[in-house]
Amino acid sequence: xxxxxxxxxxxxxxxxxxxADVSFEVKPGEFVTLLGPSGCGKTTLLRIIxxxxxxxxxxxRIGGAVVNDMPAHLRNxxxxxxxxxxxxxxxxRDNVAFGLRMRGVRRREIDRRVGExxxxxxxxxxxxxxxxxxxxxxxxxxxxxxxxxxxxxVLLLDEPFSALDRKIGELLRAELKRVQRxxxxxxxxxxxxxxxxxxxxxxxxxxxxxxxxxVGTPERLYERPRSRFVAEFLGRSNxxxxxxxxxxxxxxxPVEGEGVPMPGTSGIAIVRPENVRLYPxxxxxxxxxxxxxxxxxxxxxxxxxxxxxxxxxxxxxxxxLSGSDWKPDAASxxxxxIPSGSFHVIGEPTLSGASELDPSPR
Amino acid sequence: MTGAQNRExxxxxxxxxxxxxxxxxxxxxxxxxxVESFTADSYLAFPPTRYGLRWYAFILSDDDWLDALxxxxxxxxIVTPVTLLLGLMAAYALDRGPPRGRxxxxxxxxAPMILPHVVLGLAQFQVVFWSHMQDTVTAYVLAHVTIxxxxxxxxxxASLQVxxxxxxxxxxxxxxxxxxxxFHVMLPVIRPGLVAATIFxxxxxxxxxxxxxxxxxxxxxxxxxxxNSLSFQLDPSIAAISGLTLMLTIGLTGFLxxxxxxxxxxxxxx
Ligand SMILES: Nc1ncnc2c1ncn2[C@@H]1O[C@H](COP(=O)(O)OP(=O)(O)OP(=O)(O)O)[C@@H](O)[C@H]1O
Ligand SMILES: [Mg+2]
Numbered sequence: 209x210x211x212x213x214x215x216x217x218x219x220x221x222x223x224x225x226x227x228a229d230v231s232f233e234v235k236p237g238e239f240v241t242l243l244g245p246s247g248c249g250k251t252t253l254l255r256i257i258x259x260x261x262x263x264x265x266x267x268x269r270i271g272g273a274v275v276n277d278m279p280a281h282l283r284n285x286x287x288x289x290x291x292x293x294x295x296x297x298x299x300x301r302d303n304v305a306f307g308l309r310m311r312g313v314r315r316r317e318i319d320r321r322v323g324e325x326x327x328x329x330x331x332x333x334x335x336x337x338x339x340x341x342x343x344x345x346x347x348x349x350x351x352x353x354x355x356x357x358x359x360x361x362v363l364l365l366d367e368p369f370s371a372l373d374r375k376i377g378e379l380l381r382a383e384l385k386r387v388q389r390x391x392x393x394x395x396x397x398x399x400x401x402x403x404x405x406x407x408x409x410x411x412x413x414x415x416x417x418x419x420x421x422x423v424g425t426p427e428r429l430y431e432r433p434r435s436r437f438v439a440e441f442l443g444r445s446n447x448x449x450x451x452x453x454x455x456x457x458x459x460x461x462p463v464e465g466e467g468v469p470m471p472g473t474s475g476i477a478i479v480r481p482e483n484v485r486l487y488p489x490x491x492x493x494x495x496x497x498x499x500x501x502x503x504x505x506x507x508x509x510x511x512x513x514x515x516x517x518x519x520x521x522x523x524x525x526x527x528x529l530s531g532s533d534w535k536p537d538a539a540s541x542x543x544x545x546i547p548s549g550s551f552h553v554i555g556e557p558t559l560s561g562a563s564e565l566d567p568s569p570r
Numbered sequence: 571m572t573g574a575q576n577r578e579x580x581x582x583x584x585x586x587x588x589x590x591x592x593x594x595x596x597x598x599x600x601x602x603x604x605v606e607s608f609t610a611d612s613y614l615a616f617p618p619t620r621y622g623l624r625w626y627a628f629i630l631s632d633d634d635w636l637d638a639l640x641x642x643x644x645x646x647x648i649v650t651p652v653t654l655l656l657g658l659m660a661a662y663a664l665d666r667g668p669p670r671g672r673x674x675x676x677x678x679x680x681a682p683m684i685l686p687h688v689v690l691g692l693a694q695f696q697v698v699f700w701s702h703m704q705d706t707v708t709a710y711v712l713a714h715v716t717i718x719x720x721x722x723x724x725x726x727x728a729s730l731q732v733x734x735x736x737x738x739x740x741x742x743x744x745x746x747x748x749x750x751x752x753f754h755v756m757l758p759v760i761r762p763g764l765v766a767a768t769i770f771x772x773x774x775x776x777x778x779x780x781x782x783x784x785x786x787x788x789x790x791x792x793x794x795x796x797x798n799s800l801s802f803q804l805d806p807s808i809a810a811i812s813g814l815t816l817m818l819t820i821g822l823t824g825f826l827x828x829x830x831x832x833x834x835x836x837x838x839x840x
Contacts, residue, residue, distance in 0.1 A: 260739055280742040281751075287743035293736040297758040306754075307744035351740075358744060 209272045211236050211362050211394030212257060217266030219252050226252040228418035229266075234362060237392040239385075241405040243441070244415030250398040253415075254364050257396065259283045271361045281310075286355030286393075290367040292347040294339035300326070300350050301335040307358035325353040328387060345376040352384065356391065363388070363395045369404065381408060402442050406430065414438050433478065436554060444513070445478040446524050450551055456495060457548040462522045475553045483550035484526035486514065488534070489541035497545045500524070505536050512536060516544055600816060606806065607813035614806050625810035635811060638795035642776055645707055645791065649714040649775040650768055656715065657722025657767055664723070665730040676723075683720035690717070691784035698785050705789040710782055714775040721774065722767040729763025765826045773819050 212234040219227040227249040234240045242250045255261045257268060259280030268275050275283055294303050301322055308318045326332045329349040339347055348368055355363060368384070369377035385408055388395050399405055405412045406426040413423040414437070422434045433439035436447060449460040452474040463476055493499065500518040512528045514536045526544060528536055536542065602616055609615070610622030629635040664676055682690060694713050703709040733756060741751035757764070779793040786794060792815065796808055 258739070258743055260742075279747070280739070281745050281747050283743075284745075285743055287740060289736050289740065291734070291736060293734065293740040295737060295741070295755055295759070297761075306741065306746075310741075310745040310750065354740075354744065 209236070210234060210269070211238070211271060212396065213267075213269040213272075214253075214257070215267040215269075217253070217256060217263045217268065219249070219256060219261060220264045225418050227256070227263075230415075230418075230420050231266075232413050232420060232423055234394050234396060236394055239388055239395045239397070239408060239410045241397045241399060241409040241412045242415055243399060243402060243405040243412050245400055245441070248415045249418040250400075250415055251366055254366050254396065254398050257362070258285055258287055258364055284358070284361050286358065286360035286363040288348070288351050288355050288363070288365040288368045290371050292339070292344070292351045292371075294347055294350055294354070296339055299336050299338055300331060300342070303339065303350055304354045304357055306354060311358065321357055325357045328356075328390070329353045329383070343376075344372050345380055348372065348380060349383070352387065356387070356393065359393075361394065363393050365395065365397045367399055368397070370399070370401070384408065406442070414441060416441075430480075432552060433554060436476070436478075439478045439552075439554060444481050444525055446481065446484070446522075447476065447478055448522055448524075448551075450475055450477045450553070455548060457551040458495065459498065459518070459520060459522055459524075459546070461520060477551040477553045479524070479546055479550050479552075481513065481525040481527045483546065484524060485545040486516075486526050486528055486534075486536065487543040487545060489543055491543040493543070494545075496547055497543050498524075499541070499543055502536050502538050502540050502542050505538055514542075516542055518544070603809050604813050604816060607809035609806050609809070611806070614804055614809060625806040626814070629807050629810050629814070632807070634795060634799075635807065638790050638792045639811075639814075641707065641710075641789060642792040645710045645714060646772050646775040648707070648711050649718060650771045652711065653715050653718045653722050653771040654764065654767055657719055657726050657771075658764070660719070661723050661726040661730055664727060679723055680720035682717045687717070687780040691781040694781055695784040703785075705786055709785045710791065713781045713785060714778050717778065717781065718771040718774040721770040725766040725770065726760065726763045729760040733760055769823050769826055772822060776815065776819070 210233040214233065215231050217227060217230045218225065230249075230253060232240070242253060244250055252261060256263050257270070259275065259278060263276065270283055270285065295306065298306070304322045304325055305318050308321060313321075322335075323332070326335055329352055331346060331349055331353065334342060334346060334350075339350065342350065348371075351368075365384075369380055372380065381404060397405075397408060409426055411423060412426055412429055414421045414429065416437050422429060422438045424432075429438060430442050433442065433445075439445045439447070447463050449463055451458050451460045457477070487497070489499070491497065498518045498520065500516040502514055503517045503523065504515040506513040510530055512530065514526045514528050516524050516526060518524060524544060524546075528534075606614060606616055606618060607625060608621050608623070609618030610620040610624045611618055629639075660679055664672055690713075694709075694716075698704055698709045737755050737759065738748075738751045741755045742748060746754060777793060778791070779797065782791050783794055783797075790798065792811060796811060799805075799808060
């Protein structure tokens, strides 16, 4: 039995389709992330699961039971918002106790469970503070404790870290993961931050324009993206036309620009920048090496992103880790190497496939 | 640098002086009246030659004044909760209800605030006259609710507008049925608006003169009793009743505002 099961769910607002025929499931104890750009329907889907929106079509199951007609307060889900949404008139302890009080749990039991929960999120000493007296990070931990103390079937989080500054956000991610593992609670996280999704999730569902493009483990999505959208949304990637002969894969040219597939090309592939090796310009030229000119260098501290314009016309991004002797300079010549095994084919340059590969308006 | 500083200072001086003069203009007559109310003389004069509570004792033992005071308090005590409840329901419906017709309904509901009270009074006089309700508390209550309601709708509506509905959703996800979420979360959070509406309603009712004047003949409220006794003699009892009214409203306002602030640290309602 899955914790949450979504089957062919569609949500329309008038003419507008916010969620289009989405299906996925969350297994007990699993951490699933809905990842996608702004406006792709993540929040809408989450609100459908929480019970604040009715799906136009499809079935929502929580803990095996169909909940399409069940009001939000009977669904036993935990909800955490970007804006914390703590009750401003109640101190931390009473915020956390709220769900238990609504369920009529006995006083003694409430005190015990609230105490345990506050200890778990390391706020035991803040029990009598008002939300306005806490930092953003502390407020979000209270919100997490409040959502978890009732032992919900599933925990739903809508961009819980995006209102926090980066450092605190990262600390809280780690804390969420720890608490989630500890209680082994089924979790759905909504975010547009790909690093967050990769870091926390057992599985990620990448959404675009109301649809799920691909569901899979972070590794699988990063290494074997099914579409250009997924490839470009997760990390950096180079998109190129390739020619394949036997096991050898070579760059044939850029993807955009030419409307007609070039003769002899056999597909479109991505190459991750970390798989592109940089060599000095005078290196030996082999089949998997290409000469080019450095167009641009972005310094990131631990590494540099180097954009190389190949003599064949394609722009390729590579990563040069800091600490090596060689420093790439803009406008200087360079040789790059891309082993055949580093190409991941994501589409055929056929006319029917062309629409699927159209750059989506983002 | 110093030029700009000087200009700042000068502007501050002008603003400050205007504020002081305006305040003095608004408050001085009331302060003078308040001082006069503590006179022990038998005539109204400023400053009094002797001080005492003579006239307060007088109005609290005089049958006419006591009668008016009791009636005014009774009416205000009914008007306030009724207005609060109706105002809350109306503001909530305007906030959450379908957007169609919202503007029209809002305009109709707050119309009594804009219409001349003389017109309102005359209209209500006819209704009350035909239904033989002159001089009844019911008639006064109905009249006062009509004119207090717009203020209640506006103040409660303003706090509903800034109320974050995700708080209610959070409450529901924690197992609170919609009405419990509203009771345990929305009401406490919009409390400042409710407090303001309470104060406005009470004062509007206690203070109302024009419409009540149309609806009464013998059973009067405090403002009408003041008016009546003015037209026939000017003695310090009027200053005393004004002082009492002033202290009552200031006291109520202070009490409710302090209550509103202290309550934010309170526990959940059981
Ligand atoms: N109540 C509504 N009425 C009409 N359209 C809506 C409503 N709620 C959402 N939408 C539309 O549905 C689409 C998806 O919205 P949603 O809030 O789910 O996006 P999201 O993926 O959460 O985006 P973000 O990352 O910006 O929060 C948007 O185009 C939005 O305008
Ligand atoms: Mg959203």
